Amino acid sequence: MCTVCGCGAGEVLVGRAAGGGRRSAAPTRGWKPAGAAANAHEHAHAPASDHSGHMDFGNGPAHAHAPGLSQHEMVRIEQDILGKNDRYADANRRWLAGRGIFALNLVSSPGSGKTTLLCKTIEILSSRVQVAVIEGDQQTEFDAERIRATGAPALQINTGKGCHLDAAMVGQALERLAPVDDSLLLIENVGNLVCPSAFDLGEAHKVVILSVTEGEDKPLKYPDMFAAADVMLLNKTDLLPHLRFDADKAVAFALRVNPRLKVFRVSATTGEGFEGWLGWIEAGLAASAGARRICQEEAAVVTGD
């Protein structure tokens, strides 16, 4: 998405599903929406100098609105600004539920170790369950290639100038990636601790990753993400002996923002603390698969099959 004018057709790239063969050399071509020109971004942006004259900046108290004082007709709307994204997210959630797929949306700052954590998770889980990955980054297929090297199918979405994945992008990616029934879908969001918090992708849970090389106070500095998440992984714990990072303080700050947050302390490098994280995933997988079977049995009863 263009952050100047909001256009996006030529910027967002959804990669092709590839991988699945262990250590296979996967192709790295990207995919563009049909009809998108190689550079669909050569339109005129309104110059910044146009941003004057019309708006009431600083005129009257900020954020004030007095209904009934207007000379004009008021039309009630009452719609969520993100309603369109939420409708796409609901469709994704139904699509995933129909297939018993347990989907997690992994969010963090850049450099928290998300991709390494995914690789380690896949490495341990792949003998028990099928795992597919959707990777979100502004540019490059580097992360998808790292995932494919583990043998799991991965699809890269390049958001161009965009700062987050949205539900429509993920919906397209699901169709292409076609994860199998009763599998695990890991969505690695764009490394950004702000914007992805507002966008539901249809996942079962947001999982926020905080690494011990960051500040303990990050949950307070970026509270929206910690409030939106259900699980926090405190990553890189193998480095704690070398750092002045107070892990208990970081966890206390996160719980201050979100008292329901479930916390696992892990190291994606050594595998330390992975039992709890993997156990939680396996419980989620069992619940998703169970819910799918119940739905199908109910459908069979209704249709008399």
Added chain:
Amino acid sequence: MHEMSLAEGIRGIVEDAASERGFSKVNAVVLEVGALSSVEIEALRFCFEAVMKGTVAEGARMEVDTVAGVGWCMPCARSVPIAQLYDPCPHCGSYQVQATGGTEMRVKALDVDGPAGAAA
């Protein structure tokens, strides 16, 4: 900068309403934004003006009704006012407070000219 996506969302809602009800000009867009929502009003204002160019809401005012933050304090078992997601309960001081209100981001109403103004 997800405010640009939010501004695009507002534009979509305004354009849908315009084609549904047939009004030709929007003078003001009234938003309802919670104090605990993830939106920066001044950034949204900037994006709003840019995104509305060439639409029925070009040059429209963006008015914001702020909704106060509310949390549920688990120890007190009641709703309490909070200004930030990490605020303690003002009564017992506990941080066991879960945000329950003031997280909304909605288009509440439009101030319009045109035939649909009469229809509404």
